[in-house]
Amino acid sequence: MSASRRRGTGTNQEAVRRHNLATLLGHVHHSGGVSRAQLTERMGLNRSTIGDLVRELDELAVVHQSTPEVGTTRVGAGRPSLDVNPDPDSVHVLAAELGVDTLDVARVGLGGAVLDRISRPTPASPDPDVVVDLVVDMLRELLASASPGSRLVGIGVAVPGVVNDATGLVRFAPNLGWSDVSLTPMLASRIGLKVPVRLGNDAELGALAEHIRGAxxxxxxxxxxxxxxxxxxxxxxxxxxxxxxxxxxxxxxxxxxxxxxxxxxxxxxxxxxxxxxxxxxxxxxxxxxxxxxxxxxxxxxxxxxxxxxxxxxxxxxxxxxxxxxxxxxxxxxxxxxxxxxxxxxxxxxxxxxxxxxxxxxxxxxxxxxxWLAGDSVIVGAAELAFTDLLADPVGSLARAEGALTAVLGS
Missing domain, CATH: 3.30.420.40 (ATPase, nucleotide binding domain)
Incomplete structure (x- = not known):
């Protein structure tokens, strides 16, 4: 086999491994915890491959393993399979819901748990510059409450209006009085972090959250x-x-x-x-x-x-x-x-x-x-913020290193 063909084979194997790693992490995140036996069944891979993938995610400090509680339903015979759980203290996102009456921000850990949140009234005249400055202050306040070393991997924002996530543009939000507001660039530049900022319509994000975690x-x-x-x-x-x-x-x-x-x-x-x-x-x-x-x-x-x-x-x-x-x-x-x-x-x-x-x-x-009551939209914004991590855990975590230190030191 030629050297170039060998390199191509290695590249393909690496791509498959990273895809499997992302798929496995998605199962853990969306389930809030799942056994290794269930992962083997869902992904159609052998136990040793699942074990290797879990071990890599464990070394990345995004999951941890535990012995299942007594009475937990088992898959197959033999020893109880270890549970693989997300580590919300090690990896988190920030989510914001821009309401007509209230601005809500939350820090959400891997697995979907809301760790901290802040709510403040929306300014009477919600000028985009004023709202962005207020939201950035609230997000920074939440970051200050994060555990040392916890990695921020994304920011998601829900807006009550017509938005384009690809450009970060709020095309029309009539109840805020906004038209053609470049919200994502404004937020990204003012918070000053090297993490993805994603934008979504509030109803779409509510649907996403209820589809993943709710009714x-x-x-x-x-x-x-x-x-x-x-x-x-x-x-x-x-x-x-x-x-x-x-x-x-x-x-x-x-x-x-x-x-x-x-x-x-x-x-x-x-x-x-x-x-x-x-x-x-x-x-x-x-x-x-x-x-x-x-x-x-x-x-x-x-x-x-x-x-x-x-x-x-x-x-x-x-x-x-x-x-x-x-x-x-x-x-x-x-x-x-x-x-x-x-x-x-x-x-x-x-x-x-x-x-x-x-x-x-x-x-x-x-x-x-x-099922998520009043949290559907902000949980959906958090799911949007987890997009990059769930697509490529290794690359996303590499980009996230140092983000918390940078913001706290600024």
Whole structure:
């Protein structure tokens, strides 16, 4: 065999090894811990190869092994297989959710555990420069709480608007008043870290989190509705996010609804979000505009349901019926303020849904609440931030070395 052919063979073997390493780490991260026997079964590799891969990840300090607890289901005969667990203290990401009313940031460890978080009010006039400076300060505060030596491998940001992750551009976020804001470059330059900064739509990231860790886990077709001031949709089809040609898909809140006459912040009239968004909910239950942060208090079980909220429930059910007709999901997950609304008016929503949705797709779809409650979007932003690590653990960790020291020393 020629020297060049031998080099080619070695290169291919290295590529396969790094691919397997990434695949194995993905299983550990998404499962929160998995046995070596289960990894052997899932990946179709022999036990010695799995052992070598686990050993390499252990040496990289991203996983650790432990003896399974008594009573744990075993795969196969013989000695109990060791569990492989993520090490959240050794590797973490930063995640930010830019809301109209609140800015939330979190430090999330490998395996998906939220380790620390900070929330602050969004400035009354959310100028992009002001918001970015505030978010950077919050992220730096979280970094200061990380364990010495913990490696930052990415930053993920969720925005309530039309975004393009490839360019880092917020094309249009009407409820923030933003248009053509180069958010990723702004954040990357001001935080001054050599880690990837990724940008995503809030509803798409909510769908991603619920698909990996929540109510849509193990399902291939789902719709997630993000409902706060704005209304957006995240769609998973055949296990993959539906993003559209430029990443702009999912703006379900800006579909014309019925004969609505309310002016939407996008500039159009009669958008679905004017019918079911948080301001419509607040008006329906008598929550004053200056108490929007207390809206949940007006939506507690046991209180009389106002007729206006029942009308809103009808609008919600009709809109969900249309989405089910279009996307044929297995589950529709109601996030944001709809987590509080739906339990109060479930029958009204379902009556309208069943009247509008076609019988066949309606019978296959369940309407549920998010398992991650109010954390769906920020956990989704964290999953986005883990992208590079899960694609190439060795390369990502090599780039991450020294990032924490750099920011704390600046």
């Amino acid at each position: 849509g886990r193990h399902l291939s077709h789902l719709v997630y509705i993000s409902c706060d001031v704005g209304v957006g949709g995240g769609v998973i089809i055949e296990g993959l996010p539906m993003r559209g040609a430029s990443g702009y898909a999912g703006e379900v809140g800006h579909q014309r609804f019925d004969n609505g006459s309310a002016r939407c912040r996008c500039g159009n009239t009669g958008c679905w979000e004017t019918e079911i968004g948080s301001h419509a909910v607040a008006e329906a239950v008598g929550c004053p505009p200056d108490r929007m942060d207390q809206l949940e208090q007006y939506l507690r079980p046991g209180q009389p349901v106002p007729p206006a909220l029942r009308r809103l429930a009808h609008s919600l059910g009709v809109g969900l019926g249309g989405l089910v007709n279009v996307f044929n999901p297995e589950v529709v997950i109601l996030g944001g303020v709809l987590r509080w609304v739906y339990p109060l008016v479930r029958d009204d929503v379902l009556d309208a849904f069943e009247a509008w949705a076609l019988d066949a797709p309606a019978r296959e779809a369940s309407i549920v609440l998010p």
